[in-house]
Amino acid sequence: MDFALLPAVNAALVSADTLIIPMTTSGLTNTGTALDTASHGQLSATIKAANFEAKVGQTLLVYQLNNVSCPVIMVVGAGDSKELTGRSLQKLCASACKALNNKSQTIYSFLSELSVTDRNNSQVISDIVRATLEASYRFEQFKSKKTDATAKTMTLVVGQELANNSGSHALQWGEALATGLNFARDLGNLPPNVCHPSYLADQAAALAKGQRKLSVEVLGEKDMEKLGMGAFLAVSKGSEQEGKLIVMNYTGGKKGDKPVVLVGKGITFDTGGISIKPAAAMDEMKFDMCGAASVFGVMKGILAAKLPLNVVCVVAAAENMPSGKATRPSDIVTTMSGQTVEILNTDAEGRLVLCDALTYVKKYDPAIVIDIATLTGACVVALGKVVSGLFSPSDSLANDLLQAGQQSNDRVWRMPVLDDYQELLDSPFADMGNIGGPNGGAITAACFLARFTKDYTWAHLDIAGTAWLSGAQKGATGRPVPLLLEYLNSRVAR
Ligand code: BES
Numbered sequence: 001m002d003f004a005l006l007p008a009v010n011a012a013l014v015s016a017d018t019l020i021i022p023m024t025t026s027g028l029t030n031t032g033t034a035l036d037t038a039s040h041g042q043l044s045a046t047i048k049a050a051n052f053e054a055k056v057g058q059t060l061l062v063y064q065l066n067n068v069s070c071p072v073i074m075v076v077g078a079g080d081s082k083e084l085t086g087r088s089l090q091k092l093c094a095s096a097c098k099a100l101n102n103k104s105q106t107i108y109s110f111l112s113e114l115s116v117t118d119r120n121n122s123q124v125i126s127d128i129v130r131a132t133l134e135a136s137y138r139f140e141q142f143k144s145k146k147t148d149a150t151a152k153t154m155t156l157v158v159g160q161e162l163a164n165n166s167g168s169h170a171l172q173w174g175e176a177l178a179t180g181l182n183f184a185r186d187l188g189n190l191p192p193n194v195c196h197p198s199y200l201a202d203q204a205a206a207l208a209k210g211q212r213k214l215s216v217e218v219l220g221e222k223d224m225e226k227l228g229m230g231a232f233l234a235v236s237k238g239s240e241q242e243g244k245l246i247v248m249n250y251t252g253g254k255k256g257d258k259p260v261v262l263v264g265k266g267i268t269f270d271t272g273g274i275s276i277k278p279a280a281a282m283d284e285m286k287f288d289m290c291g292a293a294s295v296f297g298v299m300k301g302i303l304a305a306k307l308p309l310n311v312v313c314v315v316a317a318a319e320n321m322p323s324g325k326a327t328r329p330s331d332i333v334t335t336m337s338g339q340t341v342e343i344l345n346t347d348a349e350g351r352l353v354l355c356d357a358l359t360y361v362k363k364y365d366p367a368i369v370i371d372i373a374t375l376t377g378a379c380v381v382a383l384g385k386v387v388s389g390l391f392s393p394s395d396s397l398a399n400d401l402l403q404a405g406q407q408s409n410d411r412v413w414r415m416p417v418l419d420d421y422q423e424l425l426d427s428p429f430a431d432m433g434n435i436g437g438p439n440g441g442a443i444t445a446a447c448f449l450a451r452f453t454k455d456y457t458w459a460h461l462d463i464a465g466t467a468w469l470s471g472a473q474k475g476a477t478g479r480p481v482p483l484l485l486e487y488l489n490s491r492v493a494r
Protein backbone atom coordinates (compact mmCIF):
# COMPACT_ATOMS: atom_id res chain seq x y z
CA MET A 1 0.00 0.00 0.00
CA ASP A 2 1.22 3.48 -0.83
CA PHE A 3 0.64 6.50 1.36
CA ALA A 4 0.39 10.17 0.45
CA LEU A 5 -0.09 13.34 2.49
CA LEU A 6 -2.43 16.18 1.65
CA PRO A 7 -2.83 19.48 3.52
CA ALA A 8 -6.59 19.83 3.10
CA VAL A 9 -9.50 18.83 0.86
CA ASN A 10 -13.19 19.41 0.53
CA ALA A 11 -14.18 15.95 1.76
CA ALA A 12 -17.59 16.02 0.07
CA LEU A 13 -15.92 16.38 -3.34
CA VAL A 14 -13.17 13.80 -2.98
CA SER A 15 -13.36 11.02 -5.52
CA ALA A 16 -12.13 7.91 -3.77
CA ASP A 17 -13.57 4.52 -2.88
CA THR A 18 -13.75 5.12 0.85
CA LEU A 19 -13.32 7.99 3.30
CA ILE A 20 -12.28 7.07 6.83
CA ILE A 21 -13.39 9.53 9.50
CA PRO A 22 -13.04 9.29 13.27
CA MET A 23 -15.67 9.85 15.92
CA THR A 24 -15.12 10.18 19.65
CA THR A 25 -17.81 9.89 22.30
CA SER A 26 -18.10 13.68 22.10
CA GLY A 27 -18.90 13.52 18.39
CA LEU A 28 -17.48 13.81 14.90
CA THR A 29 -14.29 15.75 14.13
CA ASN A 30 -14.03 18.57 11.54
CA THR A 31 -14.37 16.48 8.41
CA GLY A 32 -17.23 14.40 9.78
CA THR A 33 -19.04 17.58 10.73
CA ALA A 34 -18.46 19.01 7.25
CA LEU A 35 -19.84 15.85 5.62
CA ASP A 36 -22.83 15.98 7.91
CA THR A 37 -23.49 19.56 6.90
CA ALA A 38 -23.07 18.74 3.20
CA SER A 39 -25.53 15.84 3.51
CA HIS A 40 -27.98 17.96 5.53
CA GLY A 41 -27.66 15.84 8.64
CA GLN A 42 -27.89 12.49 6.87
CA LEU A 43 -24.56 11.31 8.31
CA SER A 44 -25.42 12.06 11.94
CA ALA A 45 -28.92 10.62 11.48
CA THR A 46 -27.45 7.35 10.16
CA ILE A 47 -24.94 7.20 13.00
CA LYS A 48 -27.76 7.73 15.48
CA ALA A 49 -30.04 5.16 13.85
CA ALA A 50 -27.23 2.58 13.94
CA ASN A 51 -26.84 3.22 17.67
CA PHE A 52 -23.11 3.75 17.03
CA GLU A 53 -21.36 4.39 20.32
CA ALA A 54 -17.90 5.38 19.05
CA LYS A 55 -16.12 2.81 21.21
CA VAL A 56 -12.45 2.42 20.34
CA GLY A 57 -12.19 0.34 17.19
CA GLN A 58 -15.95 0.18 16.51
CA THR A 59 -16.70 0.81 12.84
CA LEU A 60 -19.75 1.83 10.86
CA LEU A 61 -20.05 1.90 7.09
CA VAL A 62 -22.33 4.56 5.65
CA TYR A 63 -23.23 4.41 1.96
CA GLN A 64 -24.27 6.99 -0.62
CA LEU A 65 -24.63 10.17 1.36
CA ASN A 66 -26.44 12.98 -0.41
CA ASN A 67 -24.09 15.61 -1.88
CA VAL A 68 -21.01 13.49 -1.11
CA SER A 69 -19.04 12.09 -4.07
CA CYS A 70 -17.38 9.20 -2.28
CA PRO A 71 -19.79 6.25 -2.05
CA VAL A 72 -18.53 4.78 1.24
CA ILE A 73 -17.82 6.57 4.50
CA MET A 74 -16.28 4.55 7.29
CA VAL A 75 -16.83 6.01 10.73
CA VAL A 76 -14.31 4.70 13.24
CA GLY A 77 -14.86 4.94 16.97
CA ALA A 78 -12.11 6.55 19.04
CA GLY A 79 -13.73 6.41 22.48
CA ASP A 80 -13.37 9.20 25.01
CA SER A 81 -11.19 11.92 23.48
CA LYS A 82 -9.57 12.64 26.86
CA GLU A 83 -8.39 9.04 27.08
CA LEU A 84 -7.20 8.52 23.52
CA THR A 85 -3.67 7.10 23.62
CA GLY A 86 -1.23 5.94 20.97
CA ARG A 87 -2.23 2.40 21.84
CA SER A 88 -5.92 3.02 21.19
CA LEU A 89 -5.01 4.80 17.96
CA GLN A 90 -3.13 1.71 16.83
CA LYS A 91 -6.10 -0.45 17.74
CA LEU A 92 -8.64 1.66 15.91
CA CYS A 93 -6.44 1.87 12.78
CA ALA A 94 -6.28 -1.92 12.76
CA SER A 95 -10.07 -2.22 13.09
CA ALA A 96 -10.56 0.28 10.27
CA CYS A 97 -8.23 -1.71 8.08
CA LYS A 98 -10.01 -4.99 8.80
CA ALA A 99 -13.43 -3.46 8.10
CA LEU A 100 -12.40 -2.28 4.62
CA ASN A 101 -13.83 -4.40 1.87
CA ASN A 102 -11.60 -5.37 -1.02
CA LYS A 103 -13.39 -3.00 -3.41
CA SER A 104 -11.76 -0.13 -1.56
CA GLN A 105 -8.65 0.53 -3.59
CA THR A 106 -8.30 4.26 -2.97
CA ILE A 107 -8.82 5.62 0.50
CA TYR A 108 -8.75 9.03 2.12
CA SER A 109 -8.15 8.93 5.84
CA PHE A 110 -8.97 11.76 8.22
CA LEU A 111 -7.90 9.89 11.34
CA SER A 112 -5.12 12.38 12.00
CA GLU A 113 -7.82 14.87 13.05
CA LEU A 114 -7.79 13.02 16.35
CA SER A 115 -5.72 14.48 19.12
CA VAL A 116 -3.91 11.79 21.02
CA THR A 117 -2.88 12.40 24.61
CA ASP A 118 0.60 10.86 24.50
CA ARG A 119 1.52 11.44 20.85
CA ASN A 120 2.36 14.56 18.88
CA ASN A 121 0.96 15.22 15.40
CA SER A 122 3.80 13.69 13.46
CA GLN A 123 3.87 10.61 15.72
CA VAL A 124 0.18 10.20 14.89
CA ILE A 125 1.08 9.99 11.21
CA SER A 126 3.76 7.35 11.88
CA ASP A 127 1.29 5.44 14.04
CA ILE A 128 -1.47 5.42 11.41
CA VAL A 129 0.89 4.29 8.66
CA ARG A 130 2.51 1.61 10.77
CA ALA A 131 -0.75 0.28 12.22
CA THR A 132 -2.40 0.15 8.80
CA LEU A 133 0.48 -1.77 7.22
CA GLU A 134 0.71 -4.03 10.25
CA ALA A 135 -3.00 -4.84 10.05
CA SER A 136 -2.89 -5.50 6.29
CA TYR A 137 -0.20 -8.16 6.75
CA ARG A 138 -0.98 -11.58 5.31
CA PHE A 139 1.16 -14.71 5.21
CA GLU A 140 -0.18 -16.66 2.25
CA GLN A 141 2.91 -18.00 0.51
CA PHE A 142 1.77 -21.55 1.10
CA LYS A 143 -1.93 -21.08 0.34
CA SER A 144 -3.17 -22.01 -3.13
CA LYS A 145 -5.93 -19.41 -2.84
CA LYS A 146 -4.88 -15.94 -1.73
CA THR A 147 -7.28 -13.41 -0.26
CA ASP A 148 -7.98 -10.34 -2.38
CA ALA A 149 -5.46 -7.56 -2.33
CA THR A 150 -5.92 -4.75 0.18
CA ALA A 151 -6.17 -1.07 -0.70
CA LYS A 152 -3.63 0.40 -3.08
CA THR A 153 -3.37 3.96 -1.83
CA MET A 154 -4.21 5.74 1.36
CA THR A 155 -4.14 9.51 1.35
CA LEU A 156 -3.78 11.03 4.79
CA VAL A 157 -5.26 14.48 5.10
CA VAL A 158 -3.08 16.04 7.75
CA GLY A 159 -3.28 19.82 7.59
CA GLN A 160 -0.98 22.45 6.15
CA GLU A 161 1.75 22.24 8.75
CA LEU A 162 2.44 18.50 8.48
CA ALA A 163 1.98 18.07 4.76
CA ASN A 164 5.47 19.57 4.50
CA ASN A 165 8.71 17.86 5.56
CA SER A 166 8.03 16.72 9.11
CA GLY A 167 4.91 14.89 7.98
CA SER A 168 6.60 13.01 5.19
CA HIS A 169 9.46 12.10 7.48
CA ALA A 170 6.92 10.68 9.93
CA LEU A 171 5.22 8.81 7.11
CA GLN A 172 8.52 7.24 6.06
CA TRP A 173 9.34 6.30 9.63
CA GLY A 174 5.98 4.54 9.97
CA GLU A 175 6.72 2.68 6.75
CA ALA A 176 10.20 1.71 7.94
CA LEU A 177 8.81 0.34 11.20
CA ALA A 178 6.15 -1.69 9.40
CA THR A 179 8.53 -2.96 6.72
CA GLY A 180 10.91 -4.22 9.39
CA LEU A 181 8.14 -5.67 11.51
CA ASN A 182 6.42 -7.46 8.64
CA PHE A 183 9.72 -8.86 7.36
CA ALA A 184 10.36 -10.33 10.81
CA ARG A 185 6.86 -11.83 10.74
CA ASP A 186 7.50 -13.41 7.35
CA LEU A 187 10.71 -15.06 8.54
CA GLY A 188 9.07 -16.17 11.78
CA ASN A 189 6.06 -17.68 10.05
CA LEU A 190 8.05 -19.70 7.52
CA PRO A 191 8.05 -23.45 8.19
CA PRO A 192 11.31 -24.86 9.53
CA ASN A 193 11.83 -27.15 6.54
CA VAL A 194 12.25 -23.96 4.49
CA CYS A 195 13.68 -21.59 7.05
CA HIS A 196 16.83 -23.31 8.31
CA PRO A 197 20.21 -21.74 9.13
CA SER A 198 21.42 -21.65 5.51
CA TYR A 199 18.16 -20.05 4.41
CA LEU A 200 18.73 -17.30 6.97
CA ALA A 201 22.28 -16.85 5.70
CA ASP A 202 20.86 -16.43 2.17
CA GLN A 203 18.40 -13.86 3.47
CA ALA A 204 21.28 -11.82 4.86
CA ALA A 205 23.05 -11.93 1.51
CA ALA A 206 19.81 -10.87 -0.22
CA LEU A 207 19.42 -7.92 2.17
CA ALA A 208 22.94 -6.74 1.45
CA LYS A 209 22.59 -6.98 -2.33
CA GLY A 210 23.12 -3.55 -3.86
CA GLN A 211 23.59 -1.96 -0.42
CA ARG A 212 26.88 -0.11 -0.22
CA LYS A 213 26.70 0.30 3.54
CA LEU A 214 25.85 -3.29 4.42
CA SER A 215 28.26 -6.19 4.32
CA VAL A 216 27.59 -9.77 5.30
CA GLU A 217 29.83 -12.47 6.64
CA VAL A 218 28.73 -16.03 7.41
CA LEU A 219 30.69 -18.41 9.63
CA GLY A 220 30.09 -22.15 9.25
CA GLU A 221 30.78 -24.91 11.74
CA LYS A 222 34.46 -25.28 10.66
CA ASP A 223 35.04 -21.57 11.33
CA MET A 224 33.34 -21.89 14.69
CA GLU A 225 35.50 -24.89 15.61
CA LYS A 226 38.59 -22.77 14.95
CA LEU A 227 37.21 -20.07 17.24
CA GLY A 228 36.52 -22.60 19.99
CA MET A 229 32.76 -22.11 20.02
CA GLY A 230 32.11 -25.38 21.84
CA ALA A 231 28.73 -24.27 23.23
CA PHE A 232 27.26 -23.21 19.87
CA LEU A 233 28.50 -26.40 18.22
CA ALA A 234 27.03 -28.55 20.99
CA VAL A 235 23.63 -27.39 19.78
CA SER A 236 24.12 -27.47 16.02
CA LYS A 237 25.89 -30.85 15.88
CA GLY A 238 22.71 -32.87 16.38
CA SER A 239 21.22 -31.54 13.16
CA GLU A 240 21.77 -32.34 9.49
CA GLN A 241 21.54 -28.58 8.92
CA GLU A 242 24.83 -26.81 9.41
CA GLY A 243 24.81 -24.11 12.09
CA LYS A 244 25.66 -20.60 10.90
CA LEU A 245 26.80 -17.44 12.61
CA ILE A 246 25.55 -14.65 10.38
CA VAL A 247 26.97 -11.14 10.67
CA MET A 248 25.42 -8.12 8.97
CA ASN A 249 27.58 -5.05 9.36
CA TYR A 250 25.90 -1.74 8.57
CA THR A 251 28.09 1.36 8.45
CA GLY A 252 25.65 4.24 8.10
CA GLY A 253 27.32 6.23 10.87
CA LYS A 254 30.61 8.04 11.24
CA LYS A 255 33.77 6.05 10.75
CA GLY A 256 35.14 5.13 14.15
CA ASP A 257 31.79 5.44 15.94
CA LYS A 258 31.34 2.31 18.03
CA PRO A 259 28.47 0.19 16.75
CA VAL A 260 25.35 -1.00 18.46
CA VAL A 261 25.43 -4.79 18.23
CA LEU A 262 22.23 -6.83 18.12
CA VAL A 263 22.42 -10.60 18.60
CA GLY A 264 19.41 -12.75 17.75
CA LYS A 265 18.67 -16.30 18.84
CA GLY A 266 18.02 -18.21 15.63
CA ILE A 267 17.00 -21.73 16.58
CA THR A 268 15.10 -22.57 13.40
CA PHE A 269 13.44 -25.47 15.18
CA ASP A 270 13.73 -26.42 18.84
CA THR A 271 12.83 -30.04 19.51
CA GLY A 272 14.65 -29.80 22.84
CA GLY A 273 17.33 -32.19 21.54
CA ILE A 274 17.88 -35.32 23.64
CA SER A 275 15.96 -33.57 26.45
CA ILE A 276 13.11 -33.72 23.97
CA LYS A 277 10.00 -31.58 24.35
CA PRO A 278 6.50 -33.03 24.66
CA ALA A 279 4.56 -33.27 21.37
CA ALA A 280 1.79 -30.80 22.24
CA ALA A 281 2.35 -27.44 20.52
CA MET A 282 5.86 -28.41 19.48
CA ASP A 283 5.04 -26.89 16.07
CA GLU A 284 5.34 -23.49 17.75
CA MET A 285 9.05 -24.10 18.21
CA LYS A 286 9.50 -23.01 14.59
CA PHE A 287 9.16 -19.55 16.18
CA ASP A 288 12.32 -20.14 18.20
CA MET A 289 14.18 -18.05 15.63
CA CYS A 290 12.06 -14.95 16.24
CA GLY A 291 14.96 -13.18 17.96
CA ALA A 292 16.94 -13.67 14.76
CA ALA A 293 13.92 -12.61 12.70
CA SER A 294 13.69 -9.38 14.71
CA VAL A 295 17.34 -8.65 14.04
CA PHE A 296 16.70 -9.11 10.30
CA GLY A 297 13.62 -6.90 10.59
CA VAL A 298 15.63 -4.19 12.31
CA MET A 299 18.23 -4.28 9.54
CA LYS A 300 15.48 -4.00 6.94
CA GLY A 301 14.05 -1.00 8.82
CA ILE A 302 17.49 0.61 9.15
CA LEU A 303 17.96 0.35 5.39
CA ALA A 304 14.49 1.74 4.69
CA ALA A 305 15.04 4.70 7.02
CA LYS A 306 18.73 5.09 6.10
CA LEU A 307 19.62 5.54 9.78
CA PRO A 308 22.98 7.30 10.20
CA LEU A 309 24.38 4.78 12.69
CA ASN A 310 26.80 1.89 12.82
CA VAL A 311 24.92 -1.29 13.66
CA VAL A 312 26.11 -4.88 13.62
CA CYS A 313 23.39 -7.53 13.52
CA VAL A 314 24.42 -11.05 14.44
CA VAL A 315 22.29 -14.16 14.09
CA ALA A 316 23.14 -17.38 15.90
CA ALA A 317 21.37 -19.87 13.64
CA ALA A 318 21.11 -23.57 14.42
CA GLU A 319 18.56 -26.35 14.61
CA ASN A 320 18.18 -28.20 17.92
CA MET A 321 17.61 -31.87 17.03
CA PRO A 322 18.03 -35.24 18.73
CA SER A 323 20.28 -37.66 16.85
CA GLY A 324 23.22 -40.02 17.28
CA LYS A 325 25.44 -36.97 17.03
CA ALA A 326 23.47 -34.85 19.44
CA THR A 327 24.75 -33.57 22.76
CA ARG A 328 23.84 -35.69 25.82
CA PRO A 329 22.72 -34.25 29.15
CA SER A 330 25.94 -34.21 31.25
CA ASP A 331 28.25 -33.46 28.32
CA ILE A 332 30.79 -30.76 29.17
CA VAL A 333 31.89 -28.22 26.57
CA THR A 334 34.33 -25.32 26.48
CA THR A 335 32.91 -22.01 25.29
CA MET A 336 34.78 -19.46 23.18
CA SER A 337 35.32 -17.46 26.39
CA GLY A 338 37.25 -20.38 27.89
CA GLN A 339 34.57 -21.03 30.53
CA THR A 340 33.27 -24.60 30.66
CA VAL A 341 29.61 -25.60 30.74
CA GLU A 342 27.99 -28.83 31.86
CA ILE A 343 24.98 -29.25 29.59
CA LEU A 344 22.39 -30.66 31.98
CA ASN A 345 19.43 -30.05 29.71
CA THR A 346 19.82 -29.89 25.93
CA ASP A 347 16.56 -27.91 25.75
CA ALA A 348 18.32 -24.93 27.33
CA GLU A 349 20.07 -24.44 23.98
CA GLY A 350 19.41 -20.75 23.34
CA ARG A 351 21.89 -19.61 25.97
CA LEU A 352 24.47 -22.01 24.50
CA VAL A 353 24.40 -20.55 20.99
CA LEU A 354 24.11 -17.03 22.38
CA CYS A 355 27.03 -17.21 24.82
CA ASP A 356 29.51 -17.89 22.02
CA ALA A 357 27.94 -15.26 19.75
CA LEU A 358 28.15 -12.78 22.63
CA THR A 359 31.83 -13.56 23.10
CA TYR A 360 32.46 -13.29 19.37
CA VAL A 361 31.00 -9.76 19.09
CA LYS A 362 33.66 -8.30 21.40
CA LYS A 363 35.75 -7.87 18.27
CA TYR A 364 33.44 -5.08 17.10
CA ASP A 365 34.28 -2.99 20.19
CA PRO A 366 30.57 -2.34 20.71
CA ALA A 367 29.00 0.75 22.30
CA ILE A 368 26.05 -1.42 23.35
CA VAL A 369 25.11 -5.08 22.89
CA ILE A 370 21.50 -6.24 23.00
CA ASP A 371 20.55 -9.87 22.56
CA ILE A 372 17.01 -10.84 21.60
CA ALA A 373 15.81 -14.36 22.30
CA THR A 374 12.78 -16.58 22.77
CA LEU A 375 14.78 -17.85 25.68
CA THR A 376 12.54 -19.26 28.41
CA GLY A 377 9.06 -20.60 29.02
CA ALA A 378 9.54 -19.13 32.51
CA CYS A 379 9.44 -15.62 31.03
CA VAL A 380 6.00 -16.36 29.57
CA VAL A 381 4.85 -17.54 33.00
CA ALA A 382 6.21 -14.38 34.63
CA LEU A 383 5.11 -11.71 32.17
CA GLY A 384 2.54 -13.28 29.88
CA LYS A 385 2.29 -12.10 26.29
CA VAL A 386 2.08 -8.34 26.88
CA VAL A 387 5.58 -7.18 27.70
CA SER A 388 8.99 -8.61 26.82
CA GLY A 389 11.42 -9.34 29.64
CA LEU A 390 14.22 -6.77 29.89
CA PHE A 391 17.38 -7.72 31.73
CA SER A 392 20.35 -5.40 32.05
CA PRO A 393 22.92 -4.55 34.68
CA SER A 394 22.97 -1.03 33.21
CA ASP A 395 20.28 1.33 34.53
CA SER A 396 20.81 3.81 31.75
CA LEU A 397 20.49 1.25 28.96
CA ALA A 398 17.48 -0.31 30.70
CA ASN A 399 15.81 3.10 30.97
CA ASP A 400 16.48 3.89 27.33
CA LEU A 401 14.87 0.61 26.30
CA LEU A 402 11.90 1.13 28.61
CA GLN A 403 11.35 4.50 26.98
CA ALA A 404 11.71 3.16 23.45
CA GLY A 405 9.14 0.55 24.41
CA GLN A 406 6.64 3.24 25.38
CA GLN A 407 7.39 5.27 22.29
CA SER A 408 6.85 2.30 19.97
CA ASN A 409 4.03 0.66 21.91
CA ASP A 410 6.22 -2.44 22.02
CA ARG A 411 6.77 -2.56 25.73
CA VAL A 412 9.30 -4.26 27.97
CA TRP A 413 9.38 -4.84 31.72
CA ARG A 414 12.59 -4.85 33.70
CA MET A 415 13.60 -8.01 35.56
CA PRO A 416 16.60 -8.51 37.85
CA VAL A 417 20.02 -9.88 36.86
CA LEU A 418 21.36 -9.96 40.41
CA ASP A 419 24.51 -11.85 41.39
CA ASP A 420 22.52 -13.55 44.16
CA TYR A 421 20.99 -15.82 41.53
CA GLN A 422 24.33 -16.86 40.05
CA GLU A 423 24.91 -19.72 42.51
CA LEU A 424 21.90 -21.54 41.05
CA LEU A 425 24.07 -22.20 38.00
CA ASP A 426 26.82 -23.96 39.99
CA SER A 427 27.96 -27.32 38.67
CA PRO A 428 30.06 -29.89 40.55
CA PHE A 429 31.93 -30.76 37.35
CA ALA A 430 32.32 -27.61 35.24
CA ASP A 431 32.45 -23.81 35.66
CA MET A 432 28.65 -23.75 35.40
CA GLY A 433 25.63 -25.77 34.41
CA ASN A 434 23.34 -24.59 31.65
CA ILE A 435 20.20 -24.60 33.81
CA GLY A 436 19.40 -23.03 37.15
CA GLY A 437 16.65 -25.24 38.50
CA PRO A 438 12.90 -24.71 38.67
CA ASN A 439 12.78 -21.22 40.20
CA GLY A 440 13.29 -17.90 38.42
CA GLY A 441 14.06 -19.58 35.10
CA ALA A 442 14.04 -16.38 33.03
CA ILE A 443 16.41 -14.76 35.51
CA THR A 444 18.88 -17.63 35.74
CA ALA A 445 18.97 -17.76 31.92
CA ALA A 446 19.87 -14.04 31.90
CA CYS A 447 22.44 -14.67 34.64
CA PHE A 448 24.03 -17.34 32.46
CA LEU A 449 24.40 -14.81 29.61
CA ALA A 450 25.70 -12.18 32.04
CA ARG A 451 28.81 -14.33 32.54
CA PHE A 452 29.73 -13.75 28.91
CA THR A 453 28.92 -10.04 28.59
CA LYS A 454 31.11 -8.44 31.25
CA ASP A 455 33.27 -6.48 28.82
CA TYR A 456 30.57 -4.20 27.40
CA THR A 457 27.21 -2.57 28.19
CA TRP A 458 24.60 -5.21 27.63
CA ALA A 459 20.88 -5.88 27.70
CA HIS A 460 18.94 -9.07 27.10
CA LEU A 461 15.36 -9.18 25.82
CA ASP A 462 13.44 -12.39 26.50
CA ILE A 463 10.69 -12.36 23.88
CA ALA A 464 9.38 -15.89 24.51
CA GLY A 465 5.93 -14.47 25.33
CA THR A 466 5.73 -11.63 22.84
CA ALA A 467 7.27 -12.93 19.60
CA TRP A 468 4.23 -14.88 18.46
CA LEU A 469 0.56 -15.50 19.11
CA SER A 470 -1.01 -18.94 19.52
CA GLY A 471 -4.50 -20.27 18.85
CA ALA A 472 -6.76 -18.79 16.18
CA GLN A 473 -4.40 -15.88 15.55
CA LYS A 474 -1.30 -18.04 15.42
CA GLY A 475 1.60 -16.18 13.86
CA ALA A 476 4.71 -14.13 14.47
CA THR A 477 4.13 -10.61 15.83
CA GLY A 478 7.33 -9.00 14.58
CA ARG A 479 8.10 -7.77 18.09
CA PRO A 480 10.43 -6.27 19.24
CA VAL A 481 11.35 -4.69 15.90
CA PRO A 482 9.52 -1.40 16.64
CA LEU A 483 11.14 -1.17 20.07
CA LEU A 484 14.63 -1.69 18.68
CA LEU A 485 14.20 0.68 15.74
CA GLU A 486 12.83 3.32 18.06
CA TYR A 487 15.81 2.79 20.38
CA LEU A 488 18.26 3.13 17.49
CA ASN A 489 16.46 6.21 16.24
CA SER A 490 16.75 7.79 19.69
CA ARG A 491 20.51 7.36 19.40
CA VAL A 492 20.51 9.33 16.15
CA ALA A 493 18.95 12.34 17.82
CA ARG A 494 21.60 12.40 20.55
N1 BES B 1 12.75 -22.00 23.11
C1 BES B 1 12.56 -22.43 24.44
C2 BES B 1 11.81 -21.42 25.29
C3 BES B 1 10.34 -21.31 25.05
C4 BES B 1 9.47 -22.29 25.46
C5 BES B 1 9.82 -20.20 24.44
C6 BES B 1 8.11 -22.16 25.26
C7 BES B 1 8.46 -20.05 24.27
C8 BES B 1 7.60 -21.04 24.68
C9 BES B 1 13.91 -22.68 25.10
O1 BES B 1 14.90 -23.15 24.27
C10 BES B 1 13.68 -23.71 26.15
O2 BES B 1 13.34 -24.79 25.80
N2 BES B 1 13.87 -23.32 27.41
C11 BES B 1 13.64 -24.20 28.49
C12 BES B 1 14.75 -23.98 29.48
C13 BES B 1 14.77 -25.00 30.59
C14 BES B 1 15.16 -26.34 30.04
C15 BES B 1 15.77 -24.54 31.63
C16 BES B 1 12.28 -23.86 29.09
O3 BES B 1 11.92 -22.69 29.16
O4 BES B 1 11.58 -24.80 29.46
Ligand code: MN
Nearest residue numbers: 270347348349
Ligand atom coordinates in the same frame (compact mmCIF):
# COMPACT_ATOMS: atom_id res chain seq x y z
MN1 MN C 1 14.87 -25.26 24.10
Ligand code: ZN
Nearest residue numbers: 267270288350
Ligand atom coordinates in the same frame (compact mmCIF):
# COMPACT_ATOMS: atom_id res chain seq x y z
ZN1 ZN D 1 14.76 -22.67 22.34
